[in-house]
Amino acid sequence: MAAPTLILKPGTAWADAWRRCLAVAPEAFQDDTVRNLWGGNWQADGRSLPATTPVDGTPIVGPPRLDADTARRAVRAALDQHRDWRQVALPERKARVGAALDALTEHRELLSLLLVWEIGKPWRLARADVDRAIDGVRWYVAEIDRMLDGRSPLDGPVSNIASWNYPMSVLVHAMLVQALAGNAVIAKTPTDGGVGCLTLAAALAAREGLPITLVSGSGGELSESLVRAPEIGCVSFVGGRDTGARVATAVADLGKRHILEQEGLNAWGVWNYTDWEALGAQIRKTFDYGKQRCTAYPRFVVQRSAFDAFLATYLPAVRSVRVGHPLAVADPDDALPELDFGPLINAAKAKELSDQVTEAIDRGAVPLHRGRLTDGHVLPGQDLSAYVAPVTLLNPPSTSPLHHAEPFGPVDTIVLVDTEAELLAAMNASNGALVATLSCDDPAAYERLAPQIRAFKVGRGKPRSRGDRDELFGGFGASWRGAFVGGELLVRAVTRGPEGERPPGNFPDYHLMP
Numbered sequence: 001m002a003a004p005t006l007i008l009k010p011g012t013a014w015a016d017a018w019r020r021c022l023a024v025a026p027e028a029f030q031d032d033t034v035r036n037l038w039g040g041n042w043q044a045d046g047r048s049l050p051a052t053t054p055v056d057g058t059p060i061v062g063p064p065r066l067d068a069d070t071a072r073r074a075v076r077a078a079l080d081q082h083r084d085w086r087q088v089a090l091p092e093r094k095a096r097v098g099a100a101l102d103a104l105t106e107h108r109e110l111l112s113l114l115l116v117w118e119i120g121k122p123w124r125l126a127r128a129d130v131d132r133a134i135d136g137v138r139w140y141v142a143e144i145d146r147m148l149d150g151r152s153p154l155d156g157p158v159s160n161i162a163s164w165n166y167p168m169s170v171l172v173h174a175m176l177v178q179a180l181a182g183n184a185v186i187a188k189t190p191t192d193g194g195v196g197c198l199t200l201a202a203a204l205a206a207r208e209g210l211p212i213t214l215v216s217g218s219g220g221e222l223s224e225s226l227v228r229a230p231e232i233g234c235v236s237f238v239g240g241r242d243t244g245a246r247v248a249t250a251v252a253d254l255g256k257r258h259i260l261e262q263e264g265l266n267a268w269g270v271w272n273y274t275d276w277e278a279l280g281a282q283i284r285k286t287f288d289y290g291k292q293r294c295t296a297y298p299r300f301v302v303q304r305s306a307f308d309a310f311l312a313t314y315l316p317a318v319r320s321v322r323v324g325h326p327l328a329v330a331d332p333d334d335a336l337p338e339l340d341f342g343p344l345i346n347a348a349k350a351k352e353l354s355d356q357v358t359e360a361i362d363r364g365a366v367p368l369h370r371g372r373l374t375d376g377h378v379l380p381g382q383d384l385s386a387y388v389a390p391v392t393l394l395n396p397p398s399t400s401p402l403h404h405a406e407p408f409g410p411v412d413t414i415v416l417v418d419t420e421a422e423l424l425a426a427m428n429a430s431n432g433a434l435v436a437t438l439s440c441d442d443p444a445a446y447e448r449l450a451p452q453i454r455a456f457k458v459g460r461g462k463p464r465s466r467g468d469r470d471e472l473f474g475g476f477g478a479s480w481r482g483a484f485v486g487g488e489l490l491v492r493a494v495t496r497g498p499e500g501e502r503p504p505g506n507f508p509d510y511h512l513m514p
Contacts, residue, residue, distance in 0.1 A: 004330040004331075005330075005380060006325070006328040006329060006330055006377065006378065006379050006380070007328065007329060007330075007332070007379070008325075008327055008328060008329075008379065009327050009328070009329045009332065009334070009336060010332050012113060012116075012327045012336075014053065014058065014060055014117050016113075017110065017113045017114055017117060017196075018061065018196075020110050021110070021114075021196060021199075021200055024107060024110065024200065024203075025199070025200055025203035025204070027042045027203060028042050028199050028200070028202070028203040029196075029199065029200075030044070032061060033048050033061065033064060034048075034061060034063070034064060034195055034196065034199045035064065035199075036064055036066060036074070036214065036215045036216060037199075037202050037203075037206060037212060037213060037214040037215070038073070038074035038077055038078065038213045038214075038215060039073075039074065039077035039213075040077070040081065040206075040211075042203075045064070045066060045070055046063075046064030046065050046066045046070075046215075046216060046217070047064065047065050048061070048062050048063070048064045048065070049062045049063070049065060050062055051063075051193075052346075053117045053118065053120070054119070054120040054193070054342075054343035054344060054345055054346050054347070054386035055116065055117060055120050055325060055326065055327070055342060055343055055386075056325065056379070056382050056383050057347070057383035057385060057386070058383075060117060060118065060196075061195070061196060062195065063189050063191070063195040063216030063217075064216050065216050065217040065218060065221075066215050066216060066217040066222065067217070067221065068221050068222065068224060068225065071215060071217060071221075071222045071224075071225040071226065072224075072225045072229065074186070074213055074215055074225070075157075075159075075186065075213075075225045075226070075229045075231050075232065076231060077213070078157045078184050078185075078186050078211070078213045078231070079156055079157060079184070079231040081157070081184040081211035081213075082153075082154075082156055082157045082183060082184035082211065082233070084211070085153075085179070085182065085183070085184050085211040086152075086153040086182045086183070088182075090144070090145065090148065090182075093179070093180055093182065094141050094144065094180065096208045096209050096210055097137065097141055097176055097179060097180045097208075097210065098138075098141055099208040100176065100204060100205040100207075100208045100210055101134050101137055101138055101141070101176075103204040103205075103207070103208070104130070104133070104134050104172075104201060104204055104205075105134055107200065107204065108127065108130045108131065108134070109127075110200065111130045111168065111197055111200060111201060112126040112127045112129075112130050113126070114194075114196045114197035114200065115129060115130070115167065115168070115194070115197050116326045116327060116342075117196075118193040118194050118195070118196055118197060119164055119165065119167070119192075119193040119194055119345060120193075120326065120341075120342040120343040120344070120345065120386070121289060121326065121342065122289070122326045122337070122338075122339040122340070122341060122342055123326055123327070123336040123337075123339075124338060124339075125288060125289050125341075126326075128169075129166055129167070129168045129169045130168045130169075132168070132169035132173070132468060133168035133169045133172045133173040133176075135468070136169065136173050136468050136469060137173055137176045137177060137180070139468070139469045139470075140176075140177050140180055140490075140491075141180065143470075144180055144181070144491065147181075147488050147491040147492075148181065148182075148491065148495065150497065150498065151181075151491070151492070151495040151496060151497050152182070152495060152496050153181060153182030153183050153233075153494075153495060153496070154183055154233030154234055154257065154494060154495065154496060155233050156230075156231045156232050156233030156234075157183055157184035157185060157186050157211075157213070157231070157232065157233055158175075158178045158183050158184075158185050158186065158232075158233060158234045158235075158236055158494050159186045159187075159188075159226045159227065159229075159232045159234070159235050159236065160174060160175060160178075160185060160186065160187040160188070160236045160237075161187075161188050161219070161226060161227075161235070161236070161237045161238070161239070161247070162174075162187070162188075162190060162236075162237070162238040162239070163190055163192075163238050163239045163240075164190035164191075164192040164193045164194050164345060165289070165292050165293055165294075165345070166293070167190070167194035167197050167198050167201075168197065168201065170238060170466075171187060171198065171238075172198070172201045174236060174485075174490070175187055175205075175212065176205065176210070177490055177491065177494075178236075178494045179205075179210050179211060179212070181491050181494050181495050182495070183211075183233065183234075183494055183495075184211035184212075184213070185210075185211065185212055185213065186213040186214075186215070186226065186232075187202075187212070187213070187214050187215075188215055188216065188217065188219070188222060188226055189214065189215070189216045191218065191219070192345050192346060193345060193346075195216060198214060199214065202214040219243065223246075223247070223250070227247055227250045227251065228250050228254060232256065233256075233257060233494075234256065234257035234258060234259070234493070234494055235247060235251050235256060235257070235258045235259070235260075236258070236259040236260075236494075237258070237259065237260045237261065237262075238261045238294070239261075239262065239263075240262065240263050241262045241263055241478055241479075244260050244261075244262040244481065247260060248260055248481045248482075251482070252508050257482075257483070257493070257494075258481065258482035258483070259482045259483050259485055259493055259505075260480065260481040260482045261294065261434075261473075261475065261479075261480060261485075262475065262478065262479050262480060262481065263294065263405075263406045263408070263479065264406065264430050264431075264432050264433030264434050264455070264475060264476075264477070264478070264479030265298065265299055265404065265405060265406050265429055265430035265433060266295065266296060266297050266298070266299070266406070266433045266434060266435050266436055266455065267297070267299040267300070267301050267426065267427040267428075267429070267433065267436050267437075267453075267455075268286075268297045268299065268300050268301070268436070268437045268438075268439070268463075269300075269301045269302075269423055269426075269427050269436070269437070269438040269439065269440075269449075269453075270300065270301065270302045270303055270306060270310055270438075270439045270440075271303050271420070271423055271438065271439070271440050271445070271449070272303065272306075272440055272441055272442060272445060273303070273306060273439045273440055273441055274309075274441055275439070275441065275461070276309055276310070276312070276313040277313075278461060279310075279313055279439055279461070280313040280314075280316070280317050282461075282462065282463060283313070283314055283317035283318065284317045284318070284320055284321055284340065285463065286412075286463065287318070287321045287340045287341060287390060287410055288340060288341065289340075289341050290323075290340075290341035290342070290343075290344060290388070290409055290410040291341075291407070291408065291409060291410050291411070292341075292344065292345065292408055292409065294434055294466065295434055295435045295463070295464065295465050295466050296406070296408075297435075297437065297463060298406060298407050298411060298412055298413060299412070299413050299414075299415065299426075299427075299429070300314075300412060300413070300414045300415070301414075301415050301417055301423055301426040301427050302414055302415070302416055302417070303416075303417060303418070303423070304416040304417065304418050305418075307416055311368070314392070315368070315369060318369050318371075318390050318392060318412070319369070319371075321340045321341075321371070321390050321410075322337070322338070322339045322340050322376075322377060323339065323340065323341055323342070323371065323373065323376045323377070323387065323389055323390070323410075324337065324339055324342065324376040324377025324378050325337075325342065325377060325378050325379055325382060326339060326342045328377055328378065328379050337377055339377060341410065342387070343384075343386035343387045344386050344387070344388055344409055345386070346386055347385035347386045349386070349408075349409065350385060350386050350387060350388045350409075351385075353388055353407055353408075353409040353411060354388060356400065356401055356402055356407070356411075357391050357393065357402070357411060359400060360393055360396045360397060360400040360402050360403075361393070363397040363399060363400060364395070364397050365393040365394065365395060365396045365397060365400065365402075365413075366393065366394035366395060367391070367392070367393055367394075368392040368393065368394050368414070369390065369391065369392040370389065370390075370391050370392075371389030371390040371391070372389055373387050373389050375389075376389070388409055388410055388411075389410070390410045390411075390412070391410065391411045391412070392411075392412045392413075392414065393411070393412070393413050393414070394413075394414050394416070395413075395414070395415060395416065396413045396415075403429070404429050404430055405430065406430070420449065423449070424449065424452050424453065427453050428453065428454045430477075430478070430479070431454070431477040431478045431479075432454050432455075432475055432476040432477015432478045432479040432480070433454060433455040433456075433475065433476065433477075433479050434455060434456055434457070434466075434473075434474075434475045434479050434480070435455050435456065435457045435458070435459070435463070435464035435465070436453045436455035436457070436458045436459070436464070437458065437459040437460070437461065437462065437463055437464065438450055438453065438458060438459075438460060438461075439460075439461045440460070440461075443460075446460050454476040454477050455475075455476055455479075456473065456474040456475045456476055456479075456480070456484075457473075466486075467486050469487065470486070470487035470488070471486050471487060472484060472485070472486035472487055472489055472514055473485050473486040474486075474504075474505065474506065474514075475506065476506075480505075480506045481505075481506055481507070482505050482506065482507065483503045483504070483505040484503075484504045484505045484506075484514060489503070489504060489514060493505075
């Protein structure tokens with residue numbers, strides 16, 4: 001029996017989402033553009049560039065890119081906001097942040113729909129991103145009094161430069177907590193996507209009097225203002241190692257407070273292990289959002305003698321992964337599909353990753369699994385240029401980027417090892433990671449091996465995540481620079497404490513674990 005022809009679920013088109021934005025926040029959205037927010041007002045400045053959605057390649061609204069001079073004015077205006085806001089009493093700050101959270105909750109469906117179109121998140125994951133931001137900040141509102149005891153805001157606003165993959169649960173979450181702690185906040189919209197969602201969230205927060213600046217532009221042109229400007233009290237960065245290294249050099253030269261979350265090759269080790277049913281239940285989950293997240297697991301390091309059992313568990317799991325258009329349904333009344341992931345962030349990234357896979361195979365990697373987009377959940381004639389089906393490679397060559405770097409896409413690599421020393425070397429291939437997992441039957445062996453894995457969090461048989469509420473987050477080696485975050489540490493990172501305080505983190509002159 002032929003599969004039913006899919007259609008776009010009525011009411012979920014980009015045009016529908018845009019009309020709703022114009023109605024909800026006309027001060028921030030106008031005609032076919034969005035505005036920048038600085039100096040306490042929405043500004044009709046910047047030069048909008050064409051943009052397309054990764055979902056099907058059709059046009060959407062792009063970011064209004066500022067020039068360097070305007071960015072400098074925006075930063076100076078943010079300092080004025082900061083000086084006023086830091087004098088606002090904590091009960092008033094809590095009330096305003098709480099009101100902003102209520103507004104975000106009221107419009108969670110629209111925020112989620114924008115995430116689907118702008119960065120290709122499946123509906124389930126888009127809503128989770130919005131809900132994690134709201135629920136996480138509510139926890140801080142309840143806990144902030146004890147966290148701020150004996151502490152004061154920074155001397156200048158916090159500048160946020162974040163990647164595109166988690167606009168709400170990483171960027172908006174951080175911005176609202178920073179404001180709750182008494183700081184004005186500046187954020188640059190990611191170049192690759194999320195400007196509509198972030199603009200709506202900023203509009204809802206700004207209506208409650210929160211001191212938010214939201215600007216768009218190229219990192220190279222705006223970095224002088226957003227990183228080096230003397231007005232900036234702290235730089236918070238989430239992104240890749242190359243850009244992060246440049247930011248780290250700038251903040252180190254200036255002695256500026258900083259939080260720099262960078263990528264690492266998170267590895268899952270399998271050593272003297274037999275509970276394959278438990279592992280099989282986890283493997284499909286590792287493909288959420290096509291592994292386009294900092295806590296994804298793209299590398300499995302497997303004991304050679306157990307490889308047959310591992311493969312018998314792994315292949316059925318990866319073959320069950322569902323890929324496709326996040327808003328396609330068979331019937332107008334159907335619920336939106338339960339997909340593991342949709343497109344990558346853009347067609348260029350999809351091509352780059354596909355080329356890396358081809359090159360790795362040409363140089364000796366063994367393809368164990370290659371999915372097919374034709375089997376995906378897609379519309380008739382849909383543009384699939386930003387999509388990559390799951391791929392699994394055995395033993396990528398050392399000359400391939402897939403050997404030592406995070407692919408940020410649905411590509412798994414498997415490395416076989418025979419000794420514990422090889423296991424640790426393979427799991428530590430990227431000089432530091434954010435998370436790691438070791439599946440090992442013997443608790444004593446796990447306790448002996450886990451401390452030698454260079455990741456901030458190591459799980460036993462289960463994945464670790466960035467965490468919410470009071471769970472801490474950081475990285476080892478080149479995966480992190482500056483203050484660690486999560487729970488009380490996030491507030492400590494963006495406030496001043498006792499004289500001589502050394503925040504836990506990874507700094508040029510010291511490394512201090514919490």
